[in-house]
Amino acid sequence: MASNSTTKNPKKANLLDPHSIKHLLDESVTEVVKSKGYPEDVKLSNLRLLIGTVIIGIALLAQFYNKKFPENRNFLIGCIISYIAFNVLLHLISYTKEKNAILFTYPPADSFSSTGLIVSSKLPRFSDMYTLIIASADPKSISAKKPVHFTKSVTKWFTKDGELVEGLFWKDVDRLIDDYNSDRKNK
Structure with missing residues (x-):
């Protein structure tokens, strides 16, 4: 074969x-x-894709929020903190669970x-x-x-x-x- x-x-x-x-x-x-x-x-891959989608959603919300800068300051700070937190989570998953793995x-x-x-x-x-x-x-x-x-x-x-x-x-x-x-x- x-x-x-x-x-x-x-x-x-x-x-x-x-x-x-x-x-x-x-x-x-x-x-x-x-x-x-x-x-x-593929559970871990799906989890990483979900977290990545959330990160993209946060970035899009921050970019296209309907208020301009001085008025949306607190909202942007929340988006930035959320963006960083989800990125750290994504990297922790890669570092602790995946390592050099090519297949689960x-x-x-x-x-x-x-x-x-x-x-x-x-x-x-x-x-x-x-x-x-x-x-x-x-x-x-x-x-x-x-x-x-x-x-x-x-x-x-x-x-x-x-x-x-x-x-x-x-x-x-x-x-x-x-x-x-x-x-x-x-x-």
């Missing part, structure tokens, strides 16, 4: 742009995890586990070493397992033309998910 999509539309990245490489790898990781039966949990999931439907996954990745600046981490979405749960990770050079998965060799990458991600599920400690 993956080989047919590779031959039809190969996934390419600009090898001189680490953001392009990380984005392509992260998208592929998401595909692999979803193909293993883990449905995506629910547990698979046929699983006895009560916790999903948090899939995180890192590709440090000026480095070719990509780190993928799979951890429990609820580390305090009784069904939570120890996080697993691997770190490999991105040169292992790309051709010199920037095409992702999906079969190799999928195999590595698949193995990491299996390591997490079997709770092996050799990673």
Whole structure:
């Protein structure tokens, strides 16, 4: 299945742009995890979108309020304080909950586990070493397992033309998910 999509539309990245490489790898990781039966949990994304919408609404209210400046001073101060408070809340959510996460999931439907996954990745600046981490979405749960990770050079998965060799990458991600599920400690 993956080989047919590779031959039809190969996934390419600009090898001189680490953001392009990380984005392509992260998208592929998401595909692999979803193909293993883990449905995506979008609650946090939806919360961030809601807060962003509120922030935009506050800015629009402040801009288009029907009174001019001296008369609407208190209203503008309230808008500014609200705008700052919601932005701080948005950044706190990103800093404390998301971190380097690229995907939050629910547990698979046929699983006895009560916790999903948090899939995180890192590709440090000026480095070719990509780190993928799979951890429990609820580390305090009784069904939570120890996080697993691997770190490999991105040169292992790309051709010199920037095409992702999906079969190799999928195999590595698949193995990491299996390591997490079997709770092996050799990673």
